[in-house]
Amino acid sequence: MANNPLTPGIAAGRLSSEVLDRNFADLHPPLDRHEALVAADRCYFCHDAPCVTACPTTIDIPLFIRQIATGTPEAAARTIFDQNILGGMCARVCPTETLCEEACVREVAEGRPVEIGRLQRFATDTMMARDSHPYERAEKTGKQIAVVGAGPAGLACAHRLAMHGHEVVVFDLRPKPGGLNEYGVASYKTVDGFAQAEVEWLIGIGGIKIRHGMRLSDGLDLDELIKNHDAVFLGIGLAGVNALRVEGMDLQGVDDAVEFIADLRQTGDLSNLAIGRNVVVVGGGMTAIDAAVQSRLLGAETVTIVYRRGRDRMSASRYEQDLATSKGVRIVTNARPVCVIGDGAVQEVEFEYTRDATNGLEGSGETFRLAADQVFMAIGQKLEDAPDVLQIEGGKIRIDESGRTSLEGVWAGGDCATGGDDLTVTAVAEGRDAAENIHKAILASTGTADEPPRHGIESG
Amino acid sequence: MANLACEFVGIRSPNPFWLASAPPTDKEYNVRRAFEAGWGGVVWKTLGEEGPPIVNVNGPRYGAVWGADRRLLGLNNIELITDRPLETNLQEIKTVKRDYPDRAVVVSLMVPCVEDAWKAILPLVEDTGADGIELNFGCPHGMSERGMGSAVGQVPDYIEMVTRWCKQNTRMPVIVKLTPNITDIRYPARASKAGGADAVSLINTVSSITAVNLDTYSPEPSIDGKGTHGGFCGPAVKPIALNMVAQIASDPESEGLPISGIGGVTTWRDAAEFLTLGAGNVQVCTAAMTYGFKIVQEMISGLGDWMDEKDHASVDDVVGRAVPNFTDWQYLNLNYVTKARIDQDLCIGCGRCFAACEDTSHQAIAMNPERKFEVIDEECVACNLCVNVCPVEDCITMEELAPGVVDPRTGQDVVADYGNWTTHPNNPGVCAAE
Numbered sequence: 001m002a003n004n005p006l007t008p009g010i011a012a013g014r015l016s017s018e019v020l021d022r023n024f025a026d027l028h029p030p031l032d033r034h035e036a037l038v039a040a041d042r043c044y045f046c047h048d049a050p051c052v053t054a055c056p057t058t059i060d061i062p063l064f065i066r067q068i069a070t071g072t073p074e075a076a077a078r079t080i081f082d083q084n085i086l087g088g089m090c091a092r093v094c095p096t097e098t099l100c101e102e103a104c105v106r107e108v109a110e111g112r113p114v115e116i117g118r119l120q121r122f123a124t125d126t127m128m129a130r131d132s133h134p135y136e137r138a139e140k141t142g143k144q145i146a147v148v149g150a151g152p153a154g155l156a157c158a159h160r161l162a163m164h165g166h167e168v169v170v171f172d173l174r175p176k177p178g179g180l181n182e183y184g185v186a187s188y189k190t191v192d193g194f195a196q197a198e199v200e201w202l203i204g205i206g207g208i209k210i211r212h213g214m215r216l217s218d219g220l221d222l223d224e225l226i227k228n229h230d231a232v233f234l235g236i237g238l239a240g241v242n243a244l245r246v247e248g249m250d251l252q253g254v255d256d257a258v259e260f261i262a263d264l265r266q267t268g269d270l271s272n273l274a275i276g277r278n279v280v281v282v283g284g285g286m287t288a289i290d291a292a293v294q295s296r297l298l299g300a301e302t303v304t305i306v307y308r309r310g311r312d313r314m315s316a317s318r319y320e321q322d323l324a325t326s327k328g329v330r331i332v333t334n335a336r337p338v339c340v341i342g343d344g345a346v347q348e349v350e351f352e353y354t355r356d357a358t359n360g361l362e363g364s365g366e367t368f369r370l371a372a373d374q375v376f377m378a379i380g381q382k383l384e385d386a387p388d389v390l391q392i393e394g395g396k397i398r399i400d401e402s403g404r405t406s407l408e409g410v411w412a413g414g415d416c417a418t419g420g421d422d423l424t425v426t427a428v429a430e431g432r433d434a435a436e437n438i439h440k441a442i443l444a445s446t447g448t449a450d451e452p453p454r455h456g457i458e459s460g
Numbered sequence: 461m462a463n464l465a466c467e468f469v470g471i472r473s474p475n476p477f478w479l480a481s482a483p484p485t486d487k488e489y490n491v492r493r494a495f496e497a498g499w500g501g502v503v504w505k506t507l508g509e510e511g512p513p514i515v516n517v518n519g520p521r522y523g524a525v526w527g528a529d530r531r532l533l534g535l536n537n538i539e540l541i542t543d544r545p546l547e548t549n550l551q552e553i554k555t556v557k558r559d560y561p562d563r564a565v566v567v568s569l570m571v572p573c574v575e576d577a578w579k580a581i582l583p584l585v586e587d588t589g590a591d592g593i594e595l596n597f598g599c600p601h602g603m604s605e606r607g608m609g610s611a612v613g614q615v616p617d618y619i620e621m622v623t624r625w626c627k628q629n630t631r632m633p634v635i636v637k638l639t640p641n642i643t644d645i646r647y648p649a650r651a652s653k654a655g656g657a658d659a660v661s662l663i664n665t666v667s668s669i670t671a672v673n674l675d676t677y678s679p680e681p682s683i684d685g686k687g688t689h690g691g692f693c694g695p696a697v698k699p700i701a702l703n704m705v706a707q708i709a710s711d712p713e714s715e716g717l718p719i720s721g722i723g724g725v726t727t728w729r730d731a732a733e734f735l736t737l738g739a740g741n742v743q744v745c746t747a748a749m750t751y752g753f754k755i756v757q758e759m760i761s762g763l764g765d766w767m768d769e770k771d772h773a774s775v776d777d778v779v780g781r782a783v784p785n786f787t788d789w790q791y792l793n794l795n796y797v798t799k800a801r802i803d804q805d806l807c808i809g810c811g812r813c814f815a816a817c818e819d820t821s822h823q824a825i826a827m828n829p830e831r832k833f834e835v836i837d838e839e840c841v842a843c844n845l846c847v848n849v850c851p852v853e854d855c856i857t858m859e860e861l862a863p864g865v866v867d868p869r870t871g872q873d874v875v876a877d878y879g880n881w882t883t884h885p886n887n888p889g890v891c892a893a894e
Contacts, residue, residue: 034530041528044851047811050831109808109852 005277005301009345009373010253012274014299020270023297027188027323028092028118036122039115040069046105051116054103056426057084061100065119077127078134080120085159085432086152088128088198089181090425091121092190095286097319099425128197133204138165140207143442146171146229148220150210151179152424153235153414155202156431157438162207164439166230170208173215179237180415181424183262186290188297215239216385226409231438234397234405234412235431238381238422244282248340249377257281257291257378264294276374279303280349282337283378284314289321291376292329303329304370308336308354308361338367346372383416393418403434411438462767464760466500466775468740469633469658469718471591473500473564476775477731477759480722480743481505481568481594481637484753486542488552491565495556497753498760501564503661503743506541506596507549509571509581514543520681523670523690532750534696536670538681538688540602541570546584554588565589566635570596570608573618575625582630592632595622597648598639598664600691610664613639616651623655635720638662638704640697645704649714660708661720661743663701665691694746698724702737706786709738726755728762735775736782790882795875797867798842798858800824800835806855807833813846813856821845837868 003011015023031039043065051061059080067076080087096102096117104113127134143166147154150172158168176182181195203210214220216236225232241256248254253276267273275298281288284307295303305324307314311333314321325331335351342348349372353364383395391398391406396418403411413420413430420426464475478501479485479494486505494502508514516539525534542549557565567590571577585593596603597613604611612618619636626634636652638645640663652660667689671680679687701723708714721739725731726747734742747755772778802813802825809831817825824839825846835846842858850856861867863876881887 038529044810044812046809047815048827048831049811050809105808105810 003299005299008277010274010276013271014275015271017269017271020298024187024191024270024294026191027186028121030125031115031118031122033122036068036073036119037071039119040065042106043069043114044105050103050105051100051114054099055083056099056420056423057087057090057429057432059083059087059120061116064123065114065116068119068123073123073126074130074134076119076123080124081127081134083432084425084428085156085202086181086198086424086428087120088124088201089152089190089195090428091117091124092194093181093185094425095317095320095423098317128201133201135159135163135205137163137205137207140167141165141442141446143167143230144169144228145231145233145438146225147233147235148172148216148225149179149235149237149414149416150174150177150199151235151237151414151427152181153237153417153427153431153434154179154233155199156428157233157235157411157413157435158208158431159202159205160432160435161438162205164435166207166439166442168208169229170210171214171220172210172212173218173239175212177210177212179235183265184258184287185265185424186261186294187265188294216387222387222389222407222410226407230409230442232410233403233431233434233438234386234410234416235414235427236383236385236412236416238383238415240382240384241377242380242382244337244377244379246337246339248342248346251340251342251346252344253342253346253373254340254375254377257283257287257376258381260376261287261290261294264298270298273298275300276372277301278371279374279376280370280372281305281376281378282349283307283376283380284309284316284333285378285380286316286320287381288376288378289316289324289329291378293324293327295374295376296327296329300374302371304332305329306332306335306337306349306351306370308334309356310334332370335368336361336363340372340375341369346375348372349375381415386416399430399434402437403430404437462764462772463774464500464764464767466741468564468720469592469635471501471564471566471633472562473741474562475500475756475760476735476741476763477756478502478564478566478720478741478743479748480745481596482745482749483537483539484745484748487544487549488556491552491556492559494748494753494756495560495563498756499563499753500741501566501591503566503568503594504549504553504590506568506570506599507546507581507585508541509577510546513545514540516540516543517683519683523668523681523687525670525694525696532694532746534668534670534692534694535746535749536668536681536690536692537665538601538690541568541596541599546581550584550588553585553590557589557591564591566592566594568594568596568637570599570603573607573612573622578622578625579629582626582632586630586632590632592635592658593626593630594635594637594661595626596637596664597622598637598662600639600641600665600667601689610639610641613637613648613664614642616647619648619651620655623652623657627656633658635659635661637664637722639664640700640704640723641667645707646711646714649708649711649717653714653717657717659718659720659740660714661722662708663697663704663723665693666697666700668692693724694750695724695726695730698726698730702733705734705739706737706783709780709783710786728759728766731759732763732766732778733782735778736780737786738780738783740779741775791880793878793880794884795877795879797861797874799837799840799861800842800844800846800856801859802833802835802846802856803854804832806852808852808855809833810851812849812851816845816849840869 045062064076064079100116101113107113147170177199178195279295279300281292338350348369397412399417411434414427481503485502521539523536599609603609636657669679718740721734722743731742847856861874
């Protein structure tokens with residue numbers, strides 16, 4: 001092995017393939033059948049369960065866990081998919097520690113919740129291992145809907161529309177569908193190509209076509225889409241990244257964390273992926289954590305997350321913060337970058353400590369420097385490509401509670417839209433609910449009576 | 461430390477924990493291991509008359525009922541009495557008793573219902589130096605079809621007859637093991653006493669089918685696609701056994717008849733409960749078959765600690781302590797009024813009490829929007845279901861209403877005096893007597 005964690009600069013192959021394989025293995029390995037039964041038995045089957053209330057997609061968690069406990073994981077999976085067709089991915093990437101598992105009464109009682117996420121994965125994995133799709137489409141309506149963005153919101157919307165008998169075309173810029181599931185989630189959370197497998201399984205319902213290499217600002221025109229389709233759903237995410245205006249940002253080695261995470265996911269052999277010896281990540285969200293942890297797992301000697309406010313203000317959950325520190329990432333809080341220093345390539349980053357003042361954050365005057373061969377910026381994403389005709393609110397496409405934008409015939413959901421909290425699971429909920437509203441609108445326009453719900457599906 | 465040594469129908473043992481007649485006591489090897497582990501005594505697995513050995517099935521002999529994490533809650537068996545030659549068993553019993561003179565060795569017997577058969581086997585057992593015999597009138601499967609086991613135990617006259625034969629033909633104490641597969645356990649106990657039995661032991665196993673295989677439609681355990689009823693034992697049968705022990709202990713007609721308590725004894729606590737309801741000792745099987753012989757160490761330490769805590773110097777001090785409190789429903793105090801109380805600090809908000817009460821009981825628990833659960837005294841009949849379904853110990857309790865306080869449900873004052881059904885105005889029996 002030519003390189004190791006101490007190799008100066010940015011280098012690939014700091015760790016052996018065996019170590020890399022181990023480092024990037026499933027963060028939460030799947031439960032086997034017996035483990036699932038034991039974990040399921042811990043559920044109290046609460047009345048009007050707090051975990052269900054806490055789930056953005058309102059999955060009937062006590063019911064699906066009871067179905068696992070009684071040996072019917074496929075029935076459990078149907079309970080999950082009825083509400084959340086991306087229940088497999090959500091089982092892996094949901095911050096359950098701040099959602100269902102935080103609300104679990106056993107968390108209240110003993111600080112150890114029912115392992116809802118892993119149980120959900122057990123159920124969904126069991127059904128997805130079958131070579132068939134669990135839902136049937138309603139009779140074809142002949143209606144065509146355009147979905148822009150093949151991320152969680154777009155896919156959830158497309159699936160629900162297809163189920164109601166509509167034809168759906170999904171447009172996406174990237175060569176693979178999945179959006180952040182494919183490009184934006186830490187590798188150890190969704191191993192073995194699960195994101196693609198899930199999309200293939202999802203479109204198994206039929207009636208969904210995916211077209212790649214197309215985006216609203218390039219090849220796709222909203223007016224055309226509206227003209228040629230019965231409805232349009234925008235699930236375009238936040239394609240832009242926020243930039244930091246400090247000196248030295250143009251130095252070699254200053255990179256965008258989102259891009260790094262995407263590159264890592266698309267790299268077949270991780271020993272070919274270069275990483276700095278000393279890595280600094282600026283930011284306090286999930287992207288910062290994912291970039292930092294994976295830098296360490298690739299063999300960076302030191303990785304430091306620097307966040308401008310206190311730990312409690314980081315949008316990454318405490319669990320994720322602890323995951324990072326357990327992997328050897330250092331988290332420095334209350335400091336902001338002043339400048340990036342280097343000669344062609346980055347060598348150091350200078351930070352200034354901060355404190356809360358009446359009119360926001362202010363520098364304390366005290367500075368420090370961190371050695372850095374690579375700096376990842378993870379200070380948030382922003383909306384890009386949103387057509388001017390749409391009303392924007394707080395940097396996002398304004399939608400009402402049924403997912404309608406300010407423009408007739410256009411719905412939106414997921415990270416690009418107002419509301420929600422930039423989670424896969426909220427994107428799924430919004431895509432699903434927008435689909436129900438689109439369906440309702442189409443029925444109303446054609447004067448068709450409301451058809452009875454299929455498979456006990458509710459609109460949420 | 462309390463003295464756990466006890467004497468049961470004249471048989472001494474260092475503690476009241478005996479292994480019941482069952483697979484664990486089928487041979488010398490196992491019994492030696494049991495005694496080394498600390499068991500106070502054994503009832504040797506049932507011997508039959510001389511002749512070709514008993515034949516067992518060669519497929520599974522046990523079925524099971526499991527709780528969470530495959531914790532064994534109940535076992536069902538279709539094994540018959542010992543399938544080893546009589547002479548081998550007798551020889552081993554003799555050797556073991558010689559080597560462990562301080563332990564109880566009782567021999568379980570089951571031979572055909574003719575006096576000669578009993579006359580033939582009793583001297584052979586006596587010759588081993590065994591401390592006593594236990595008549596297996598309980599086994600509900602296999603042997604009962606041949607007129608033995610529970611076929612005898614279900615007919616009090618036969619029990620009395622065979623017990624008498626035994627008492628007339630041996631000096632050894634005679635314990636009669638009863639089957640629970642009858643309507644009223646007091647009749648076979650009375651018959652045992654009438655026949656001269658020194659004691660009864662109960663319960664033997666409960667006739668059962670543990671499960672049905674939903675692929676093959678065979679009852680479990682399945683022998684080549686067919687199943688038969690077996691005998692159920694283990695923790696699941698304990699409540700049935702406790703009641704039957706208490707029934708006999710409180711029956712004036714069998715007063716003074718010693719009882720060896722059997723049925724789901726798994727921990728020291730189970731044993732203590734049997735003792736308080738009148739058992740002079742306990743016999744254990746399923747717990748040992750599940751966890752091995754070592755469990756007796758927990759039973760010994762647990763019973764001893766509890767007796768120390770309660771200042772009970774000997775096992776005899778414990779035996780029967782709860783019997784005076786075992787009564788018929790008609791004598792329960794109807795003027796004793798309680799209400800469920802929910803400790804809000806302990807409540808974890810699962811809402812199971814609400815679901816149970818709202819769906820299946822008296823709509824006596826209110827759920828407010830903050831998931832706070834409160835008892836509605838106007839509706840609460842104190843059924844205890846909320847207490848039973850609550851996953852948190854002591855979170856919901858039944859609190860007594862003091863005399864003089866108005867019960868909001870009935871609008872009546874709580875009466876201080878004891879009053880039961882026999883004198884209740886709604887009792888037609890009372891009216892008829894007037």
